[in-house]
Amino acid sequence: MKRKDALRAALGARSVEPAPELPAGNPGATVEPPPEAPRPLVRSGAVGAMGRSLGRIASAAAEARAMVASGDRVVELDPGLIDGSFVKDRLSGDQQEHAAFVELIRERGQQVPILVRPHPSTEGRYQVAYGHRRLRAAAELGRPVRAVVKALTDEDLVVAQGQENSARADLSYIERALFAIALEDRGFDRATIMAALAVEKTQLSRLIGIGRAVPPQVVAAVGPAPKAGRPRWTALVEALAREGAGEAVTRILAAPDFSELSSDDRFARLLGGLTAKAPQPAPTxxxxxxxxxxxxxxxxxxxxxxxxxxxxxxxPDFAAYLIQSLPQLYAAFAESKTRDETD
Incomplete structure (x- = not known):
């Protein structure tokens, strides 16, 4: 099953349906034609953050065009009318990368629509399934946000939210773990969480187990650590369980330069500090x-x-005597070894 078909099935779309009509009286809500294919951006000396943002937009554009082609209408909404998802799936992101993302949308426009549903409890408002960063960028730029509006249940929303991030490898391992825990704590069954994260039962159990084993204050201090996968988080969990780990964590996190490091470097500093062998005292x-x-x-x-x-x-004379006696002492030593071997 293709990715767009799997997503539509997860959203309960058994047949192609147009987006629901927008509630009357919403300012700035207009229907747009399908977006054009994004043109390649050519800039010399582009920073890595800009490149990563462009890559994410390009990878999602094909899916967005497929959604539009299948009958889903794209509309423009006032960002002020849209609330975030009821479950958080991200830790605080990299500010430099976010700035690059906003600049990219400023220059090229929003190529990929977000997915929202009519707010389940507030008439005239909406709730995001995915596209939180695009929504934030549009709000910062003072622009309407392009969106597909669908009627989604809570289960539909979290499955769409999780699958969109999982398919584009946007979430780090610990963010996926925290997302799974948040869903479980809200009463979603394992089958729904597995569908949201596109993982098997064993993988989900590991995710939740590791996520619950890391203290919230550690996660908050370290951040998403995008380069740290399951083996390194497992190693950190094991290190945190050792005697005296709490004091070591407090000391490492309190270092003056800790917060200035990147998230991956903070993770490496913490894991290294907890697993480094303590120096052995010199013998007396x-x-x-x-x-x-x-x-x-x-x-x-x-x-x-x-x-x-x-x-x-x-x-005064003992050292000289000892040096002169070394040949005889060694001969006696060798003879004693020979006797021991033959006895």
């Missing part, structure tokens, strides 16, 4: 005393070496 040196009780030889040993330090002020 032993002391050999002569018959008079004087500490003539200081003995320091570690797994790789043994060091003897002789105090010449206490026994």
């Amino acid at each position: 040196p032993a002391v050999w005393t002569n018959l008079g009780g004087r500490p003539v030889v200081r003995i320091e040993r570690d797994p790789k070496r043994t060091q003897l330090t002789i105090d010449d002020t206490l026994e």
